[in-house]
Amino acid sequence: MSASGPEPESRDRERSDAAGPGHDAPPHAQHGAQQEGPSCLALYAALLGERLPSDLLVRTWLASEDAGALLSDVLEALPQPGCLEALERIDAERHGPDGPVRAEWPPRVRVAGVVRYVAMVALALHEHGVWRSSRPAQELDPVAEAMLPIVPEPWKASLCALRARAQVV
Amino acid sequence: MPTPVTDSFPPSARSWLAVARDGSPDQRRELAASLTAIYRDPLLRYLHTFGARLDVEDVVQDLCARILDPGFLDGWQRSERPFRLWLRTAARFELMNRIRAERRRDGAGDDALADLAESDNAQAAFERAYSASLIRSASDAAQRLLESQGRGSEWMLFIEHAVHGKPYAQCAPPLGIPVDSARHVTARVRGLVLDALRGVLSAERVAEADFEQELVSLLSHLKP
Numbered sequence: 365m366s367a368s369g370p371e372p373e374s375r376d377r378e379r380s381d382a383a384g385p386g387h388d389a390p391p392h393a394q395h396g397a398q399q400e401g402p403s404c405l406a407l408y409a410a411l412l413g414e415r416l417p418s419d420l421l422v423r424t425w426l427a428s429e430d431a432g433a434l435l436s437d438v439l440e441a442l443p444q445p446g447c448l449e450a451l452e453r454i455d456a457e458r459h460g461p462d463g464p465v466r467a468e469w470p471p472r473v474r475v476a477g478v479v480r481y482v483a484m485v486a487l488a489l490h491e492h493g494v495w496r497s498s499r500p501a502q503e504l505d506p507v508a509e510a511m512l513p514i515v516p517e518p519w520k521a522s523l524c525a526l527r528a529r530a531q532v533v
Numbered sequence: 534m535p536t537p538v539t540d541s542f543p544p545s546a547r548s549w550l551a552v553a554r555d556g557s558p559d560q561r562r563e564l565a566a567s568l569t570a571i572y573r574d575p576l577l578r579y580l581h582t583f584g585a586r587l588d589v590e591d592v593v594q595d596l597c598a599r600i601l602d603p604g605f606l607d608g609w610q611r612s613e614r615p616f617r618l619w620l621r622t623a624a625r626f627e628l629m630n631r632i633r634a635e636r637r638r639d640g641a642g643d644d645a646l647a648d649l650a651e652s653d654n655a656q657a658a659f660e661r662a663y664s665a666s667l668i669r670s671a672s673d674a675a676q677r678l679l680e681s682q683g684r685g686s687e688w689m690l691f692i693e694h695a696v697h698g699k700p701y702a703q704c705a706p707p708l709g710i711p712v713d714s715a716r717h718v719t720a721r722v723r724g725l726v727l728d729a730l731r732g733v734l735s736a737e738r739v740a741e742a743d744f745e746q747e748l749v750s751l752l753s754h755l756k757p
Contacts, residue, residue, distance in 0.1 A: 404665040407672050408752035410695035411723060411730075415745055416752075423756050430698065472698040 418478055423510045425475040431514055438479045445490060445518050482507045486522035489529055505530035546736035553601040561601055569597040571733060572617060574666045576624045579659035582652050585628060592627050615737040617663055664751040671729035686710060691722035
């Protein structure tokens, strides 16, 4: 290389990073966000605060050490798969104080609200095949995907049902 | 006597050029160390994806040693490209040149270019590592700055509240910070980290209006 540096390389601009983070990377390249102290992901999320899109907020939180406790808190407050609850009541609840997720809520509450909503939709779809929602299933799919690896076993079928539904366009 | 490690973070591309041209040896060394802390790891991970048998650490080490060469920085300015893409291309060219030289020594054909096709994951590995090292460097600098001023508890409050999501009432009193002023303290620390990021992102050609969107993009490279 000359001292004046390289020539511009158009391919760098044209190529997209469609392969996704860490795809087929060497093992050491996959530890980027897993270092001691606060993760890089959590630091970015902290800087963005309320301006962080819900999907990224939830994914970030569900990748943190707090994820297990948060999911337990949320799921324990919900009916479990196989225990048929009055979904009308749940549907009404989501329009109450714990219903729709609001941007001004603190991060943990926003995450809890989204997780709760996704879990309720999943349960309804799993047990009834329908959910009266103004939000498309595709919108909930990324959250269901992020939750899937860490939810207790009884919830997995429900979330899979939501994901299967989300993929039918 | 060794130069003490300072807490400054590279403030902007303009100041990089000023230090590169007219800075004292200490200023140059400090800036080179700051830039190396951000870009070394992404370059290493990028070059590893080519699977070359050469020592890529040596390639990156040499490149980082020349990072403040005025000719190198002038070339980057003329290119109007983000600094990291300029560095990435420079690293790739350097790797190609070394492979060529090795082949010549071995009497093999000069077909290094064909062998150095960039894999699909090369850029993703680079961007992921860049996102991580950038925020790590910015937050480390902010933490060191606060600690040097005897305000380490403010950094801890930021981590406890903004990162771990603990309410002020729970995390501020044990740190000796009144709950009433905790919100302002957190906002100030957040501002310090954002300012540190702004300096580097100006060299990456990120306009102020696009700053938040860039943070979302950097975060998305790291998402699980």
